[in-house]
Amino acid sequence: MRHYSQKLLALSRQRFLLINRNYTILWLGSTISLVGDVLFMTVLTLWIGTLLQNQSYAPLAISGIALSAALPALLIGPFAGVFVDRWHKQKTMRVMDVMRALLVLSLLPLLGPDPLPFLSAPTSALSLLMKLGATYLVVAATSSLSQFFNPSTKALLGWIVPEEKLPRAFALTTGTAMIAWSFGSALAGICYAYLGVRLAITLNAASFICSWLLIGCMRVSEPAASLVIQKERLHYVFKELWEGLRCIEEKLLLRTLLRAESLLAFGLGIINTLAFFFITQNLHVPLNLYGLFISVPSLGGIVGIWFVGWSVTKTGHLRVYYTAMLLAGIAMILIALQSQPLLALIGMVLSNIAQSCAEALVGPLLLSATPGRMEGRVFSTFGTATTTCSLLATFLSGYLGSTLLQTVALHFSAIDLNATSLLNICAGMALIAGGLYVYRHRDR
Known part of the structure; x- marks a missing residue:
């Protein structure tokens, strides 16, 4: 009887797995993190649009978010790949999650309806400029860290998913990304209207922490060659x-x-x-x-x-x-x-x-x-x-x-x-x- 119940429990667990245990954990962590990212970026767009709704430079200020997120991919992306190939990919992903969570939380004291506590009322224009500047910097910094996280995720799939199941794994990831984008966008409007920008920031940080916890539960044995870290010299990188x-x-x-x-x-x-x-x-x-x-x-x-x-x-x-x-x-x-x-x-x-x-x-x-x-x-x-x-x-x-x-x-x-x-x-x-x-x- 005990053997039968253990077998039944194992079968029930298998039903909830996508391809295998490691992929299921990675998929869940990536999905939660992506929903948090979409929620964060959309709420920031709504926040800047509301804050500058009567200003002629509002479209330019909103486009600054997309530019801040895209530039690291152009400037850092190719070099990040060099280090991703050297480093332990699972550890790299966890470190990036923690750093991104801390960066996002750093915006909490700055964003909000009230002026910055260390600036007086006559300098409200400067306060607004500092808020926008801090937002752009945090978006650019988190995007820079993502240049290490994203290639690590894709490279790790090669180790945790059998070759014949890779198309299904990438199909699940792609389809889930579309749904996560749709869900995150819809959730952002509700979140901003009823809960405010600060809660959206907190939820995005929480999504990184969830991803960190889930990735830590993976059991991955990367090849020894990929764990060798060479001396970090500039000419080696190039x-x-x-x-x-x-x-x-x-x-x-x-x-x-x-x-x-x-x-x-x-x-x-x-x-x-x-x-x-x-x-x-x-x-x-x-x-x-x-x-x-x-x-x-x-x-x-x-x-x-x-x-x-x-x-x-x-x-x-x-x-x-x-x-x-x-x-x-x-x-x-x-x-x-x-x-x-x-x-x-x-x-x-x-x-x-x-x-x-x-x-x-x-x-x-x-x-x-x-x-x-x-x-x-x-x-x-x-x-x-x-x-x-x-x-x-x-x-x-x-x-x-x-x-x-x-x-x-x-x-x-x-x-x-x-x-x-x-x-x-x-x-x-x-x-x-x-x-x-x-x-x-x-x-x-």
Whole structure:
């Protein structure tokens, strides 16, 4: 009887595991941390927008949050990969979690409706400037630490997940990220309206602590070679960085994926920048439904999780990857031509299914082509390249939509095209170009 109950308990535990115990813990910790990040960034945006609602420089101040989060990926990301390859990845992730929690909590005394205690009333403008400056610094610092945390997470998947289950693992991670983004955004509005900015900061710090506790429960035996820490000299760092870049250049699959992912990031950068204008102006969706409208397509990530596991066994990783890129690009072009909200929403869900398939397969493809000692450098380089392309797309689409293409209006029978539509079509063409590039180099 006792043996039967123990067996039943073991089976019940197995049901709640995703792939295996280590992956389940890592997935749960990463999800909690991601929800906290989205909540934190969204609440900061709402806080600055409310604080500066009557100021002409409010849009610039809000864009400072995104810039503060993106710059570390460009400046620190490639170098972080060098150290990730040297350090113990599980310990690195835990240290980054603690440091990020402390940084976020440092904002508590500064943010709030009252002036800073060490500044008098006549210096309220300086107080506001210091609050904004401190916010940007903390966002940039936490993003810098994430450049060490994120590649460590992806590299660790190669040790804790069997090779044949990597597509499913990355699919689960990608789909969960979409849902976490949707849930975090919705929670941020409620949290800010009823509980204030300080509670959002506390919740984000708590999410890092939860991640720290969960990652500590993992039982990981990393290869001894990855635990060797060389003497930290500047010329060694640059030498190893160059070795990682040369590895990408010499391996056709890595080189092909880097260019395809850059085109994907460029296209998505355009879509994300113009989403508000496309939904409210082209589709005429009311402002009070905007949040719901952008959150529904993320459900496509759930379907993508199932579809990746099924399709990979039938056709292979690379074929599914470039097919998904092509389908996502075609869907984007068709969405850009729409003026009916329901048809556009269906198209967005289908596009997200294809995008989640492509994004879920990048990790397994990279791990299959990358030597174990260079995984951190390769993932960091990909992160830097995609962030650069996304920022370039954000700048170009915002500039062209506000200047050269602002007055463009084309009419073709039942189709009306404006600047937003044309730029979204360009985004779809970028994805199609990426898919075709991978297709062309698939057998070389």
